[in-house]
Amino acid sequence: MTEETRGIGRLLLSPAVGLLFIWMIVPLGMTIYFSSLHYNLLNPGTEQFVGLENYTYFLTDPAFLASLRNTLVLVGSVLVLTIGLGTLVALLLDQAVVGRSIVRLMVIAPFFVMPTVSALVWKNLLMHPVSGLLAYVAKSFGLTPIDWFAEVPLLAVILIVAWQWLPFATLILLTALQSLDEEQKEAAEMDGANALSSFVYVTLPHLARPITVVILIETIFLLTVFAEIFVTTGGGPGLATTNIAFLIYSQALIQYDVGTASAGGMVAVVIANILAFFLVRIVGRNLEA
Amino acid sequence: MKHRLGAIAGAISLFAAIPCFAQTTLTIATVNNGDMIRMQGLTGAFTAKNPDISVKWVTLEENVLRQRVTTDIATKGGQFDILTIGTYEVPIWAKQNWLVALDKLPADYDTGDLLPRIRDAASANGKLYAAPFYGESSMIMYRTDLFEKAGLKMPESPTWDFVVDSAKKLTDKSAGVYGICLRGKAGWGENIAFLTAMSNSFGARWFDEKWQPQFNTPEWKKTLTTYLDIMKVAGPPGASSNGFNENLALFNAGKCGMWIDATVAASFVTNPKDSKVADRVGFALAPNTGLGKNANWLWAWNLAIPAGSKKVDAAEKFIAWATGKDYIQLVASKDGWANVPPGTRTSLYQNPEYLKAAPFAKLTLASIDSADPNHPTVKPVPYVGVQYAAIPEFQGLGTTVGQQFSAALAGTTTADAALAAAQSSVEREMKRAGYIK
Numbered sequence: 154m155t156e157e158t159r160g161i162g163r164l165l166l167s168p169a170v171g172l173l174f175i176w177m178i179v180p181l182g183m184t185i186y187f188s189s190l191h192y193n194l195l196n197p198g199t200e201q202f203v204g205l206e207n208y209t210y211f212l213t214d215p216a217f218l219a220s221l222r223n224t225l226v227l228v229g230s231v232l233v234l235t236i237g238l239g240t241l242v243a244l245l246l247d248q249a250v251v252g253r254s255i256v257r258l259m260v261i262a263p264f265f266v267m268p269t270v271s272a273l274v275w276k277n278l279l280m281h282p283v284s285g286l287l288a289y290v291a292k293s294f295g296l297t298p299i300d301w302f303a304e305v306p307l308l309a310v311i312l313i314v315a316w317q318w319l320p321f322a323t324l325i326l327l328t329a330l331q332s333l334d335e336e337q338k339e340a341a342e343m344d345g346a347n348a349l350s351s352f353v354y355v356t357l358p359h360l361a362r363p364i365t366v367v368i369l370i371e372t373i374f375l376l377t378v379f380a381e382i383f384v385t386t387g388g389g390p391g392l393a394t395t396n397i398a399f400l401i402y403s404q405a406l407i408q409y410d411v412g413t414a415s416a417g418g419m420v421a422v423v424i425a426n427i428l429a430f431f432l433v434r435i436v437g438r439n440l441e442a
Numbered sequence: 443m444k445h446r447l448g449a450i451a452g453a454i455s456l457f458a459a460i461p462c463f464a465q466t467t468l469t470i471a472t473v474n475n476g477d478m479i480r481m482q483g484l485t486g487a488f489t490a491k492n493p494d495i496s497v498k499w500v501t502l503e504e505n506v507l508r509q510r511v512t513t514d515i516a517t518k519g520g521q522f523d524i525l526t527i528g529t530y531e532v533p534i535w536a537k538q539n540w541l542v543a544l545d546k547l548p549a550d551y552d553t554g555d556l557l558p559r560i561r562d563a564a565s566a567n568g569k570l571y572a573a574p575f576y577g578e579s580s581m582i583m584y585r586t587d588l589f590e591k592a593g594l595k596m597p598e599s600p601t602w603d604f605v606v607d608s609a610k611k612l613t614d615k616s617a618g619v620y621g622i623c624l625r626g627k628a629g630w631g632e633n634i635a636f637l638t639a640m641s642n643s644f645g646a647r648w649f650d651e652k653w654q655p656q657f658n659t660p661e662w663k664k665t666l667t668t669y670l671d672i673m674k675v676a677g678p679p680g681a682s683s684n685g686f687n688e689n690l691a692l693f694n695a696g697k698c699g700m701w702i703d704a705t706v707a708a709s710f711v712t713n714p715k716d717s718k719v720a721d722r723v724g725f726a727l728a729p730n731t732g733l734g735k736n737a738n739w740l741w742a743w744n745l746a747i748p749a750g751s752k753k754v755d756a757a758e759k760f761i762a763w764a765t766g767k768d769y770i771q772l773v774a775s776k777d778g779w780a781n782v783p784p785g786t787r788t789s790l791y792q793n794p795e796y797l798k799a800a801p802f803a804k805l806t807l808a809s810i811d812s813a814d815p816n817h818p819t820v821k822p823v824p825y826v827g828v829q830y831a832a833i834p835e836f837q838g839l840g841t842t843v844g845q846q847f848s849a850a851l852a853g854t855t856t857a858d859a860a861l862a863a864a865q866s867s868v869e870r871e872m873k874r875a876g877y878i879k
Binding site for chain 2: 193194195196197210215216281282283298300302303304306386387388389390391392393403406407408409410
């Protein structure tokens, strides 16, 4: 590649890159600008520059720490559940069984259900303490049905979200498994490895990369889980299921406090970047290895 | 050839544009409840009389409607020509000069016929800013058969002691009958609407005259502990996520001995098509503690015109039609008297046909009459509104406090902790908003 063609290449790329940059910087700039204003939609005419007041207000809100904790618990548990179960399901689906293609399709299906719809189904048809399927099962065993969204609200949300993201993890891990060299497994078998040690020493190392990819992509989306919480618990009871995304929503559209919501948005950006920084480093190391 | 085609297309579009010029299209944002859906179905009757006006509906769920309409009007978006707003918004928005005062309604509209409480709630500084489409209060709906079986007799205006006591007696959990069903779902329009109205009857208030929050007072403690106690002993499971619709379903399925909620529910629970217990429902005023206030609220959905609208005349015509006397006649002739929008006009409650079709009419009217948005509490307050305080911050405050009370009902926190958390978060918010120095 000559100096000239490189220059032309840059020139041709620049409109696309510029557009992407504007796409990113304009909303970000506006958010930063709004976050420095006292701006409540319901009190127009009181907008004024307040510096960092919105940030201190947002960060000292007792709801902030609770929602940060909920966000981390939610992301962490869903990651563990989806990757743990996803690996097992992928292993199962990797076996030659009758009707494998249909089973695969059904396993993937939850991913195509809209979050609001699946949350409604879980809330009203499965987890409802009076009319839900789980309550019916519990009653038929003579147990008291669990009132999921009152007694263990965060767990209930985690289960719903994990159910939605399980297919994604399964899919990625399954394709990875299929690319695993059969000869490697055979060789391990000939060396006398049983199923468990063949899994630990051959399959798992092979899955390390796809697992980091799953972690990275899921984390990005799980940090902003909203629909499931909005539909099922509305962030409650108390603050039990309020995550950062939901807290910002309530600032913006329940309290109409644009300033604080923007400050919250910036805080979320910072948190996401901190997480991304560590994740990219871990993943990067894994991808290079 | 190309040029000529273009010229023809231009000419056609010019002609096509001419009839559109005289046509006014009203975009109406409204809420997705039964009465509003019915109104949409009857729009043809209006456009037939006013061929120069066409109507476009944007129908939304209550919370979404509120968000869309509020952000639109606050940012002067101008998406809508007519807004459906609650009595909570009217005084706030009127003060911001966001609404057009409805002082040019035709004479036969007869604003004097509007129920005084409802008219007050839709007015600010003596001017009507929104036209009530339907109005409601809250009252007790109870099962006459269960009361008879338990040997109890519901007075017309019961006390809380009586209600608590009978709720416990009516409860038969093995038969799936719960003495009382009340709202528990968090939200300023859900559990807070009920609990604020309830607190009024216990002599509590949200703020004192200097806007200091009052959740640390014994009156609020009495309110919340009574509520939690009765719901624990006599309430249905999962109550902390029950709102209006969930309780309606429970009551209609025969699972509730009593239900204190919106008066409009009376027509649903007595409708044999939906309710298993339609012929066994009695009504009573919401309970009190003898302090002079009952635990009932006051609410109306109103139609209003945003300030700055260029279609005020057409919009006013539509509002006069939709909330006028003739509309009630129209609904009565098409769907029967039991389905007319209730709670807005005195004449409706003097109409013998309506009184015959609606056995709950008398108590609905008595409930509406006894809820005074201008003097909602036993002690004086600086705000207007029975089950809310009409200040912009209330939605956020009510939702935060509602979460705390809902958590107390779910058992994840105690009454004392919930009240303390409510007090400190409301104090924080009121300081920030500049009410408290």
